[in-house]
Amino acid sequence: MTKIFAHRGSAGTHPENTMIAFYEAERVEADGIELDVQMTKDGALVVIHDETIDRTTDGTGWVKDFIYKELQQFNAVYKFAEQYDFCRIPLLEEVLQWIEPTELLLNIELKNGLIEYKKLEEKVIDMVRHYHLEHRVVLSSFNHNSMALCHRLAPEIETAILYMKSLCQPWKYMRAIGASGLHPYHGTVTESFVRQAHDHRVAVRPFTINKAGLMKKMFQYQVDAIFTDYPSKAKQLLNNQKT
Ligand code: G3P
Ligand code: MG
Secondary structure, three states: OOEEEEEOOOOOOOOOOOHHHHHHHHHOOOOEEEEEEEEOOOOOEEEOOOOEOOOOOOOOOEHHHOOHHHHOOOOOOHHHOOOOOOOOOOEHHHHHHHHOOOOOEEEEEEOOOOOOOOOHHHHHHHHHHHOOOOOOEEEEEOOHHHHHHHHHHOOOOEEEEEEOOOOOOHHHHHHHHOOOEEEEEHHHOOHHHHHHHHHOOOEEOOEOOOOHHHHHHHHHHOOOEEEEOOHHHHHHHHHHHHO
């Protein structure tokens, strides 16, 4: 059965990558959440998609140029000001603490495609281990060297590679990295590709699947999971198919 990951929490209906969005994912019974991690100047792991805070908060500047104490003053829900009071950018640690007693799965996307944050991999892995979440977490990144490093550092944690265009010799490439999950742009995914992946014991979890027609297609292909901004809609469709 295809699992539903709430992308950036439930970004279609709630402020992305905030605790509000993560609570919503749990409320609608998503199987898991996906979030993005960047690092501050003083090495704090923060949950935010972009390298800058401009799009999602009332502040401006690069995450890497703030210490966490400074970053805390910006409102991550300012676009939803009529609905929510001030809410800061969450720390990865807060999310792990909250998720630990739940049964939710977690995909931590390391946002190190543009900036190579020093020791990002080690810090994320330490934190996952601290909360004993090794078997509920998938680490992913568009930076495939980073995933190879994660696999070397923590072979017990699943790693997955994100990509936009189809890969050349994907199974050989996966083996070289040590990854066991593929997180492709959905446009590259076909039914026969999913079948081949499963023959190679590789999980396929395409992003970002928001339209009902596309959701149904991915369910029919039997992908392992989808990332969607609308987990409630996806759950409903999936439940309807079961009955
Ligand atoms: O991890 C799936 C998806 O989140 C990758 O793209 O840009 O939404 O982080 P993006
Ligand atoms: Mg992401």
